[in-house]
Amino acid sequence: MTFRDDASLSTDQVRRGGRGGGIGGRGVAAGGGIGGLLIAVLVYLHGGDPSGLPGGTVSGGQVDYSSPYVSDADAQSGTSQAFPQCRTGADANEDVDCRMVGTVISVQDYWSGAFRDYREAPTVIFDGSVQTGCGGADSSVGPFYCPVDSTIYLDTGFFDQLERLGGDGGPLSQMYVVAHEYGHHIQNLTGVLARSQQDRQGPESGAVRTELQADCFAGAWVAHASQTQDADGETLLEPITPEQIESALSAAEAVGDDRIQRTTQGRVEPEAWTHGSSAQRQHWFMVGYDTGDPRQCDTFNAASLDG
Numbered sequence: 311m312t313f314r315d316d317a318s319l320s321t322d323q324v325r326r327g328g329r330g331g332g333i334g335g336r337g338v339a340a341g342g343g344i345g346g347l348l349i350a351v352l353v354y355l356h357g358g359d360p361s362g363l364p365g366g367t368v369s370g371g372q373v374d375y376s377s378p379y380v381s382d383a384d385a386q387s388g389t390s391q392a393f394p395q396c397r398t399g400a401d402a403n404e405d406v407d408c409r410m411v412g413t414v415i416s417v418q419d420y421w422s423g424a425f426r427d428y429r430e431a432p433t434v435i436f437d438g439s440v441q442t443g444c445g446g447a448d449s450s451v452g453p454f455y456c457p458v459d460s461t462i463y464l465d466t467g468f469f470d471q472l473e474r475l476g477g478d479g480g481p482l483s484q485m486y487v488v489a490h491e492y493g494h495h496i497q498n499l500t501g502v503l504a505r506s507q508q509d510r511q512g513p514e515s516g517a518v519r520t521e522l523q524a525d526c527f528a529g530a531w532v533a534h535a536s537q538t539q540d541a542d543g544e545t546l547l548e549p550i551t552p553e554q555i556e557s558a559l560s561a562a563e564a565v566g567d568d569r570i571q572r573t574t575q576g577r578v579e580p581e582a583w584t585h586g587s588s589a590q591r592q593h594w595f596m597v598g599y600d601t602g603d604p605r606q607c608d609t610f611n612a613a614s615l616d617g
C-alpha cells in the first residue's frame with residue numbers, strides 16, 4: 311500500500327524501545343528458531359498471574375511506566391523525537407520505520423471509528439531485545455502483542471525473515487503484520503484473546519481461531535485504509551491495488567503453520583498448529599477485506615475455518 315507522498319505523519323503512537331537492554335528475569339517464550347516466527351501473541355499472556363511477572367506494577371491491565379521494570383529509558387514519547395526522519399508519506403514509502411509509523415496511524419484510526427470501545431495501543435519498535443509488560447523478549451519471537459501493557463512490539467528485522475519464508479517484501483506484506491497485531495489488541499478489548507490460551511494447539515483450537523480472527527481484522531482494516539486522514543485532514547494512503555493485496559496474501563501464506571512446519575521439520579503436523587494453515591490465513595484475511603466488516607470475522611462460530 312502506498313502512502314500519499316505529501317501526507318503528514320505527525321503522531322506519538324510509535325516509540326522506540328529496548329535498544330541495548332538486556333533480558334532479565336522470566337523472558338517471553340520463543341518458539342525457537344524459525345518455528346518461533348509466528349507473529350506471536352504471548353504464550354502465557356492470560357496466565358492469570360500478572361503479579362508473577364518480574365518487578366513492575368500491574369494494575370487494571372496497565373503497566374505503570376514509571377516503574378523501573380519497564381526499561382524504556384531510551385523510548386521517546388513523540389514521533390518527532392523517536393522518528394525525526396518520518397515526516398511525510400514519502401518517508402513512509404521509503405523507510406521501514408516510517409512505514410510502521412504510518413501504518414499504526416491508519417490502523418488505529420480505523421479501529422477508533424469501527425469499534426466503540428477502542429483504546430489506543432502504542433507500538434514499540436525495538437532492535438534485538440526489549441523489556442515488556444510480559445517480560446523480556448528478543449527478536450526471535452517475532453512481532454507480538456503484550457496484553458499486560460497493551461503494546462505491540464516489533465523488530466523490523468523480522469521482515470527479512472518473512473521474505474525468506476515466502477513473503478514478497480512489498481509494503482502491504484509488512485503492514486499486514488502490524489494490522490494483525492492490532493487485531494490481538496481488539497481481541498484483548500473484547501475479551502476473546504483469553505480463548506487462545508484455553509485451547510492452545512490443533513487445527514480447530516482456540517489459538518488458531520484467535521489468530522485467524524486477527525488476520526480477518528487485518529483484512530477489514532485494509533478494506534478501509536484509504537479512508538484514513540492525516541493530521542491535515544487529507545488522505546494518508548492511496549487506494550489499494552490488486553497487486554498489493556497479493557503482497558498481503560504472500561505474507562499470510564508465509565506464516566502459515568503448514569508452510570513453517572514443512573520448512574523446519576519436513577512434514578505437516580496439524581495437531582501442533584497454533585496459527586492456522588497458509589490457506590486458512592489467506593482465507594480469513596480475504597473475508598475481512600472483501601466484507602470490510604469485522605463482525606464477519608467470527609472464527610469462533612464458523613462452521614469451517616477453511617472457507
Ligand SMILES: [Zn+2]
Binds near residue numbers: 348349494524
Ligand atoms: Zn497473532
